[in-house]
Amino acid sequence: MREPLLAVHDLSIGTADREAQPLVSGVGFDLHRGETLALVGESGSGKSLTALSLLRLLPDPPVSLQGGSIRFEGRELTELGAQEIRDIRGGAISMIFQEPLSALNPVMTIGNQLLETVRAHARLSRKQAAERVLELLDLVRMPDAARRLHDYPHRLSGGMRQRVLIAMAMAGNPRLLIADEPTTALDVTVQADILDTLQRLQSKFGLAILLITHDFGLVADYADKVTVLYAGRQIESGPVSEVLQRPAHPYTRGLLGARPDVLPVKRPDGTRPRLAEIPGTIPAIRDLPPGCPFSSRCVEAIECCTRRAPPLAAVGVGHLSACFLTQAAE
């Protein structure tokens, strides 16, 4: 088996308070060239922290990486110096964010922001840089690109802003793109368009994509593999078809059952089926129950679930689940 582009192992992220439970604990995954891995979870599940930690972008202090390994193209990122990691950011690994407006400088034209980015990555003449900017905008299918260069970010629609950010992210010829909820702020037709653009870039350049999302619909359409997080703990992972069709962990099953589109619209007698609910709410990390983090909301919890945390174990080919019950059933 060839070595993955990115191999994250036993990642742990916490606050300065060493007594407190870590915010993210035991998260690990592999990502190969040309592959998309979706990191899925609800708010507070630690999916954004995990992504930020890869590029050492955690708000440190108070939040810092406390353990684990991040291997990228054979290098251990956690051991790199500040300058080395800075070279990787926006270079071999780049990132796009949920709210494109807050990632752009409001008092600088799109063209100048792109020029700045392009020239930060390569020594180019003014003319070469300008050509590269248009090439990048073309790559992300920016409508009317030449005219847009003189616009300030507020003049662009949300979809166009996200295209500008993708163009910037592509400026350093990345091998890995981290996309943190890239379409959550966008309308559904624009969302499809942006994700299709990412998919096109992926097949053209063999880009690996780490897609952070809360939307299982996007996972189904765009990802190869999925890792489900709950309260900073990895509770299930595997190939998308496997996890979506045979979800093993009660939390994943609950989430998939809570989607309104999995139900028939109306029963023959005219009444509506009820959505499956997961009782309660996600506990704060400091209120996590002992044992399995999901045990306080799990309708299937048995006695041992509150005594110790179930380890991740195989329940299918490449399919892992951290639940005593699914493991017993296998």
Added chain:
Amino acid sequence: MSPVAPLLSVEDLVVDHRSGAHTVKAVAGVSFTVGRGETVALVGESGCGKSTLARTIVGLHRPTSGRIRFGGQDLTSGAGGFLAGRRDPVRRRLQMVFQDPLLSLNPRATVGRIIEEPLIVQKQGDSATRRQRVDELLGAVGLSPDMKTRLPHEFSGGQRQRIGIARALALRPDLVVCDEPVSALDLSLQAQILNLLSDLQERMALSYLFISHDLSVVRHIADRILVMYLGRIVESGPIDILGSGARHPYTQTLNAAVPGARAGRRAAPLENAATSDVPSPIDRPSGCFFHTRCPHRRTECVERTPVLRQIAPGHEVACHLVEAGLELAPPAARRTA
């Protein structure tokens, strides 16, 4: 159509927003009805005017022209102007639930006070009966009555939305306008709130005007769908228009763009579908507003505005091509692998 007068009827409603030299026609001539016990959903993308329409119905915006009738009463005329008084008795029967529960709850008022406030404003009962009603309402939305002394920030997002719902129900309304009530919530909480809204509807014989951009949520909760695009309704009909029954190219595009609805990984992109952004409502296209993004566009679409025409009982479409009897293939079917 039922012979009984609808609970809410909106006729040719126009709402303009003025911003400097620009006038934005947020709602550009919209007509529809909501019957008793019915859930009508308004779907569309940002800037289509769905929130303005909702807010105008509950009296938060003044309509530029057109009529809104509610329970047989004309809300758009009358001596006091449009729902001028905050004690207007109509308000008792017409309430709203907002998208962001944190922004719509007073951060310095206790939850008990927040839910009691509509009762105080409308001079309902004495202090003891009002308190009893607050306890009842908290119970009805699945919260414990002893939470009433807490402040909104002490609650999670899902619980805050329950508080917003309890407040909307305090005056025993007939119609509740829900503006994106679950879009700020995580999936597991979204299911809880949608189930709660269904239960309350059954128990209290409520009607909902439900505004959302999430088609799967709408399909679950609604009886009837109105699809809005840049201030106009382009298609209205039963829930199956959010699926195989869609006839307007915009509705078809929306359906095809829903994640999870596509053929799966490596499905070819939505070629020929609307691949550009929604035009600005300040600078709207001529003729059919959708023509700039429509894969089926013809010259007449640029020149003339199509009107809503019934193509089947309870199903109306505003499209020249549909009117001419053409079957328009939805984008999903045009995809090549």
